[in-house]
Amino acid sequence: MQDSQTRLLDKKILEFIHRHADRPSTEVDFQALAYAVFEYQFERNSHYRKFCLLEGKSPGRLKSWKDIPAMPAAGFKELVLATFPLRNAVRTFRTSGTTGQNKGAHLFDTLKLYEAAILPSFKKYLLPDGVNLSFYFLISPPAESRHSSLSHMMGVVSRHFAGGKGRYYAEKEKILLGALLRDLRRERKKVFLLATAFSLKAFLDFLKAKKIGLRLPGGSRLMETGGFKGRMKEVSKTALYAECKERLGLAPECCVSEYGMTELSSQFYDTTLADAAAGIKRKPFKTGPAWTRTLVVDPVTGRETKNGARGVLRHFDLANRGSVLAVQTEDFGRRSGEGFELLGRARGAELRGCSLSYEEFLAKTG
Amino acid sequence: MKKNIKRTESRPIASIVTSLGALSSRWLKKDCPFRKKAVRRLVDRSGYAGKMASAMLDALFGELTAPKLWRLLRAELGDPRVLDEFRRDRITGKWRRARGPAVITHIFSSNVPSPAITSFVLGMLVKSVNLGKVSRRDHGFLDIYLESLSKHDPRLAATSRLLPLGVKGGGYAFLRGPLHRSGLVVAYGSDETLSEIKKNIPQGTAFEGYGHRVSVGVYVGPAARTSAVAKKAARDVWMSGQRGCLSPLVLFIEGRKESEVLPFARAFKRALERDAKGKWLVSYDDDLSHVSLPKSDRVVPIKVFRKIEDVFKALRPFARWLQGVSLEAPEPQRRRWAERLSAMGVNRICRAGRMQVPPITWHHDGRPNLAHWLKWADWEE
Numbered sequence: 001m002q003d004s005q006t007r008l009l010d011k012k013i014l015e016f017i018h019r020h021a022d023r024p025s026t027e028v029d030f031q032a033l034a035y036a037v038f039e040y041q042f043e044r045n046s047h048y049r050k051f052c053l054l055e056g057k058s059p060g061r062l063k064s065w066k067d068i069p070a071m072p073a074a075g076f077k078e079l080v081l082a083t084f085p086l087r088n089a090v091r092t093f094r095t096s097g098t099t100g101q102n103k104g105a106h107l108f109d110t111l112k113l114y115e116a117a118i119l120p121s122f123k124k125y126l127l128p129d130g131v132n133l134s135f136y137f138l139i140s141p142p143a144e145s146r147h148s149s150l151s152h153m154m155g156v157v158s159r160h161f162a163g164g165k166g167r168y169y170a171e172k173e174k175i176l177l178g179a180l181l182r183d184l185r186r187e188r189k190k191v192f193l194l195a196t197a198f199s200l201k202a203f204l205d206f207l208k209a210k211k212i213g214l215r216l217p218g219g220s221r222l223m224e225t226g227g228f229k230g231r232m233k234e235v236s237k238t239a240l241y242a243e244c245k246e247r248l249g250l251a252p253e254c255c256v257s258e259y260g261m262t263e264l265s266s267q268f269y270d271t272t273l274a275d276a277a278a279g280i281k282r283k284p285f286k287t288g289p290a291w292t293r294t295l296v297v298d299p300v301t302g303r304e305t306k307n308g309a310r311g312v313l314r315h316f317d318l319a320n321r322g323s324v325l326a327v328q329t330e331d332f333g334r335r336s337g338e339g340f341e342l343l344g345r346a347r348g349a350e351l352r353g354c355s356l357s358y359e360e361f362l363a364k365t366g
Numbered sequence: 367m368k369k370n371i372k373r374t375e376s377r378p379i380a381s382i383v384t385s386l387g388a389l390s391s392r393w394l395k396k397d398c399p400f401r402k403k404a405v406r407r408l409v410d411r412s413g414y415a416g417k418m419a420s421a422m423l424d425a426l427f428g429e430l431t432a433p434k435l436w437r438l439l440r441a442e443l444g445d446p447r448v449l450d451e452f453r454r455d456r457i458t459g460k461w462r463r464a465r466g467p468a469v470i471t472h473i474f475s476s477n478v479p480s481p482a483i484t485s486f487v488l489g490m491l492v493k494s495v496n497l498g499k500v501s502r503r504d505h506g507f508l509d510i511y512l513e514s515l516s517k518h519d520p521r522l523a524a525t526s527r528l529l530p531l532g533v534k535g536g537g538y539a540f541l542r543g544p545l546h547r548s549g550l551v552v553a554y555g556s557d558e559t560l561s562e563i564k565k566n567i568p569q570g571t572a573f574e575g576y577g578h579r580v581s582v583g584v585y586v587g588p589a590a591r592t593s594a595v596a597k598k599a600a601r602d603v604w605m606s607g608q609r610g611c612l613s614p615l616v617l618f619i620e621g622r623k624e625s626e627v628l629p630f631a632r633a634f635k636r637a638l639e640r641d642a643k644g645k646w647l648v649s650y651d652d653d654l655s656h657v658s659l660p661k662s663d664r665v666v667p668i669k670v671f672r673k674i675e676d677v678f679k680a681l682r683p684f685a686r687w688l689q690g691v692s693l694e695a696p697e698p699q700r701r702r703w704a705e706r707l708s709a710m711g712v713n714r715i716c717r718a719g720r721m722q723v724p725p726i727t728w729h730h731d732g733r734p735n736l737a738h739w740l741k742w743a744d745w746e747e
Contacts, residue, residue: 046651047649047651050631050649050650050651051647051649053628053632054628054631054632054635054648056632071647072645072647072664072665074647074661074662074663074664074665075647075649077661077662078647078649078658078660078661078662078665078667079649299644299645300643300644302645328645
């Protein structure tokens with residue numbers, strides 16, 4: 001049961017999301033709500049409050065939303081970052097990690113904001129033309145992966161945009177390649193493939209091995225995501241998209257890369273499809289919805305880089321009310337267009353050395 | 367690799383100490399070309415900041431000077447000249463002589479580069495032929511050190527060899543030759559690595575393994591909460607890039623109120639971010655029932671305690687792996703807590719800021735450094 005202050009803040013955030021579903025937010029509006037969320041989190045998220053105090057920042061002492069202290073993504077592995085008592089958690093999404101102990105956790109006391117934040121940008125960047133599509137998920141179904149934010153998101157997408165009829169082709173870490181091929185061959189409608197880079201590559205390799213080249217109907221498209229970190233070696237996106245053209249008949253203009261993090265509630269997308277639908281010719285970039293902002297900062301000084309210089313991405317996400325709204329990633333990028341360009345996802349830097357790591361310790365004392 | 371490498375058995379220990387010590391003094395000079403090369407390597411390949419690399423070399427070679435090496439030999443052997451000839455023991459009145467193994471194989475880990483140099487120096491002190499395999503992941507700078515030695519003292523350098531690196535996941539079978547020729551195998555690495563290496567060693571061959579270790583900082587009393595101590599604590603943490611067995615992973619600090627701890631934590635974080643460039647995540651809380659070691663780089667949890675007993679209790683699950691504690695506490699408690707910590711298995715207790723400059727006489731992993739590498743002969747005249 002939420003208290004009235006939380007209910008009120010959530011209402012404000014939801015209104016903001018609905019009001020800005022299709023249009024940008026002004027700096028003034030964004031800052032006002034960012035301050036409100038920051039103040040709330042400073043008060044209720046004790047680890048975040050301490051983090052802010054160590055940074056010398058507190059509500060009432062900021063010059064702009066850019067000054068809101070950004071919690072390193074590693075914080076989600078090390079600390080409980082929640083504005084509510086653990087017993088109120090309705091869902092925990094976990095980041096992928098090499099071992100169970102290494103996983104970060106993002107706790108939610110409600111999924112209302114999370115789900116509301118998914119839809120507008122998904123629609124804007126993947127369904128800008130309102131075409132009727134058949135959804136094919138190369139991602140494990142939400143019922144099977146309760147801790148995967150990606151699977152949950154796909155469930156929401158299927159419910160809202162596919163009438164719950166989207167089909168899943170991943171099962172217990174296995175991709176159902178044969179079934180997917182069979183169904184795609186029979187498909188009459190335009191196809192929407194939603195895949196992690198990992199599962200997509202597996203399907204493309206499968207087609208290659210069988211010497212099969214499909215020609216998906218015009219208007220078909222692909223949403224590909226890095227797989228929410230760490231699963232595989234960086235696959236070159238250009239190479240992956242070239243293979244999509246060869247094996248699926250999907251032109252690079254029909255492929256949109258999604259960038260999301262378990263630590264956030266909102267997602268970022270390439271502007272490729274949306275630009276094409278609006279007849280805009282420009283170099284596509286990544287961008288998020290109006291309740292997010294992304295800064296590119298120098299990893300050493302933490303200050304914003306100048307003139308489009310390379311740096312690490314720092315995201316501000318107002319839908320992240322239950323944890324921290326500002327998250328410092330280890331992902332490299334630079335400013336591009338009205339958004340940013342992703343230059344590579346640094347692997348989570350893990351402690352190495354002859355010092356015993358936590359997981360090893362647990363494994364030994366288990 | 368040549369099968370027969372000439373040992374230095376007939377060379378007096380004093381001459382070896384003088385030569386190695388002189389080389390260390392060269393390495394301590396900032397303009398030493400080998401040092402410069404090593405710093406570059408540590409920055410480019412091992413990911414240390416320039417300041418860290420430089421501080422690490424100072425700490426290493428500052429302990430490998432001639433007087434310090436001589437002191438180590440005296441501390442562990444009484445009379446260092448037992449390595450040259452039979453010498454009369456002052457206490458028993460009997461004659462004794464010590465010899466190192468003909469061949470020592472050293473297998474190094476990737477985390478910190480200094481032990482490789484120390485291990486080879488110790489091996490040369492006991493007049494053995496030293497064969498070294500460095501980590502594939504991080505070669506460190508043993509090759510640069512040996513290069514400098516070959517310029518400085520070719521005869522001594524001729525007793526050392528680097529072994530091939532092997533292939534990833536290929537195990538240690540490729541070291542069969544050297545391992546079977548060795549009288550002693552010294553290995554650094556994870557517990558898994560050590561037991562893997564052991565499988566390849568003939569029965570009866572002496573084995574010295576340096577495995578997993580955990581170090582922490584313990585700060586007791588108001589004098590330990592100053593920003594001066596915080597800066598020293600930060601030095602302990604950043605100097606080996608959090609990778610060494612003496613890198614404190616968690617700090618325990620006494621405090622009753624948040625306002626007592628916050629300035630320390632702030633000064634600590636600021637010092638880390640200034641000296642070990644980049645952002646650090648420092649957290650603090652007073653839940654000692656749950657002490658977890660950080661899972662990520664550049665993360666340091668501070669645990670706030672009221673009673674020191676709670677710290678001992680919190681450390682108990684880690685006791686088997688405890689290595690060093692940087693301890694700040696008022697006298698006479700300091701001695702008392704040092705006793706308690708040593709009883710738990712901690713083998714090095716030092717003041718804040720000294721963690722990364724262990725003296726060469728420190729009993730690494732609680733054992734002598736070279737006395738137990740030797741075989742003794744006693745002569746009752």
